[in-house]
Amino acid sequence: MRIGVVGATGEVGRTMLKVLEEFDVPVSEIRLFASERSVGKELTFKGESVKVELLTEDSMKWKCDYFLFSAGASVSKRFAPIAVQNGVTVIDNSSAFRMEKDIPLVVPEVNAHLLKGYTGIVANPNCSTIQMVLSIYKLHEAYGVEEIFVATYQSVSGAGHKGIEELLAQERGEEVVKVFAKKIHRNVIPLIGEIQDNLFTQEEMKMVNETRKILNDYTIRVYPTTVRVPVLYGHSEAVMVRFKRPYASLEEVRKIIASGEDVVVTDDLITPIDVAGRNETFVCRLRAADERSVMFWNVADNIRVGAATNAVRILVKHAELNGRL
Ligand SMILES: NC(=O)c1ccc[n+]([C@@H]2O[C@H](COP(=O)([O-])OP(=O)(O)OC[C@H]3O[C@@H](n4cnc5c(N)ncnc54)[C@H](OP(=O)(O)O)[C@@H]3O)[C@@H](O)[C@H]2O)c1
Structure with missing residues (x-):
């Protein structure tokens, strides 16, 4: 799977990388995005160093399988819809979309069934x-x-x-x-x-x-x-x-x-x-x-149960239920 992580340098973003490794999610390519403050920094994923890129509207046009967002509500509001327009499912840690009627708010242990057949933004609840x-x-x-x-x-x-x-x-x-x-x-x-x-x-x-x-x-x-x-x-x-x-x-x-x-x-x-x-x-x-x-x-x-682990569990469940794993 190809995965993009937005807000990769933050507390939640770094932990999502660790949980993706620990859960042995089959990641073939990963790209990490953050603000200009962190461009060029290197983070380690599965023993390899990955450079942090600047988040731009263009980066949302990458045809990956999932974008994991954890960079605050205003970043999600601006960038997540572009990814969705390009057919990519977004799992969003921010509060931006949680209460929108057509957006599932998912704790996989409780309501994973909402993920079957769904593409678009999936909201991760408050910690x-x-x-x-x-x-x-x-x-x-x-x-x-x-x-x-x-x-x-x-x-x-x-x-x-x-x-x-x-x-x-x-x-x-x-x-x-x-x-x-x-x-x-x-x-x-x-x-x-x-x-x-x-x-x-x-x-x-x-x-x-x-x-x-x-x-x-x-x-x-x-x-x-x-x-x-x-x-x-x-x-x-x-x-x-x-x-x-x-x-x-x-x-x-x-x-x-x-x-x-x-x-x-x-x-x-x-x-x-x-x-x-x-x-x-x-x-x-x-x-x-x-x-x-x-x-x-x-x-x-x-950071784990309240954000990163829940987000990765959503990704894995979504992939399982929709034949991507
Ligand atoms: N902490 C929690 O317990 C928790 C729980 C549930 C949900 N959340 C949600 O998860 C999100 C991130 O929280 P966090 O605790 O990881 O915060 P954090 O440690 O402050 O990290 C914020 C991340 O967002 C990036 N970012 C900020 N502004 C950006 C911009 N304009 N463009 C691109 N990237 C930008 C930062 O990149 P730079 O390195 O470039 O600054 C950093 O990677 C928030 O929406 C928060 O509400 C947090």
Whole structure:
């Protein structure tokens, strides 16, 4: 397969290259694109050095099999439609197209069927939403999810490379506050994205709207508070989920969550440090709230599960379902 990676030098882009290697995707040719800041830099793919090229409208005319985009929403909006016009399927990590009616929003473990026979843009959901949905989709099938109350503890890498740089600079004692609304070192900030008219933030509304779209159930009510914490990699979430129907036992709930693909339920205490580099979503501290509600702690590597791994899983599933593998 011939694959183009847009935003290849970023946190998500570099990780997509690693995951393509780890999943042994049969790549015959790869081209890497970024802004003029990175032109000429060399990245390694399968032991070979590949030069980063400038992203232009012309580069979108390359007749490859897939373009993987992770360079922000404005870049996706401008360039992805050109690739699609040329018949190439685009897998987009940005928020640009997620809520468009005809664009599938895919977590392959949950709704891969949307990829069969589809060409065009496939949207990769928001990182916090992916790991939450993975931990509840089997519960939704079993009991019907009615409401979700969630508080997130999101690492600085969720804001890309510049988010990591800001925390590291503050750790060194530099007084720089640009990426986050307040100092993040030795602090927590209950604001991710801008506040909307309804007083929820953009990140919170992504969790509300994207959860409903992925689970294809617009009756589900989601009540999120999204919080930035001074962790480098790995998002955590304190989740309470209320069902339409009662469950029989906590053991039954545990088995149902664990039956989800790429989900690990454990009695161990799992923290962000433990999941760096892992492709699964981890659930621990499962407990009963009442006969229709349970609570748990959920952790995943945001760059992998929340972006790069999900994107590569979409690519592989799309290729499988459409006879390209
Ligand atoms: N980080 C996460 O947890 C996460 C999760 C889900 C989705 N995403 C999404 O993935 C995307 C990338 O995130 P990231 O964390 O990887 O950010 P990042 O580390 O800041 O990397 C951004 C990438 O985009 C490239 N880029 C920026 N402007 C460009 C332009 N005008 N033309 C071409 N390339 C351009 C950068 O290239 P240069 O090297 O040239 O600057 C770099 O390769 C964003 O849309 C983000 O919302 C991120």
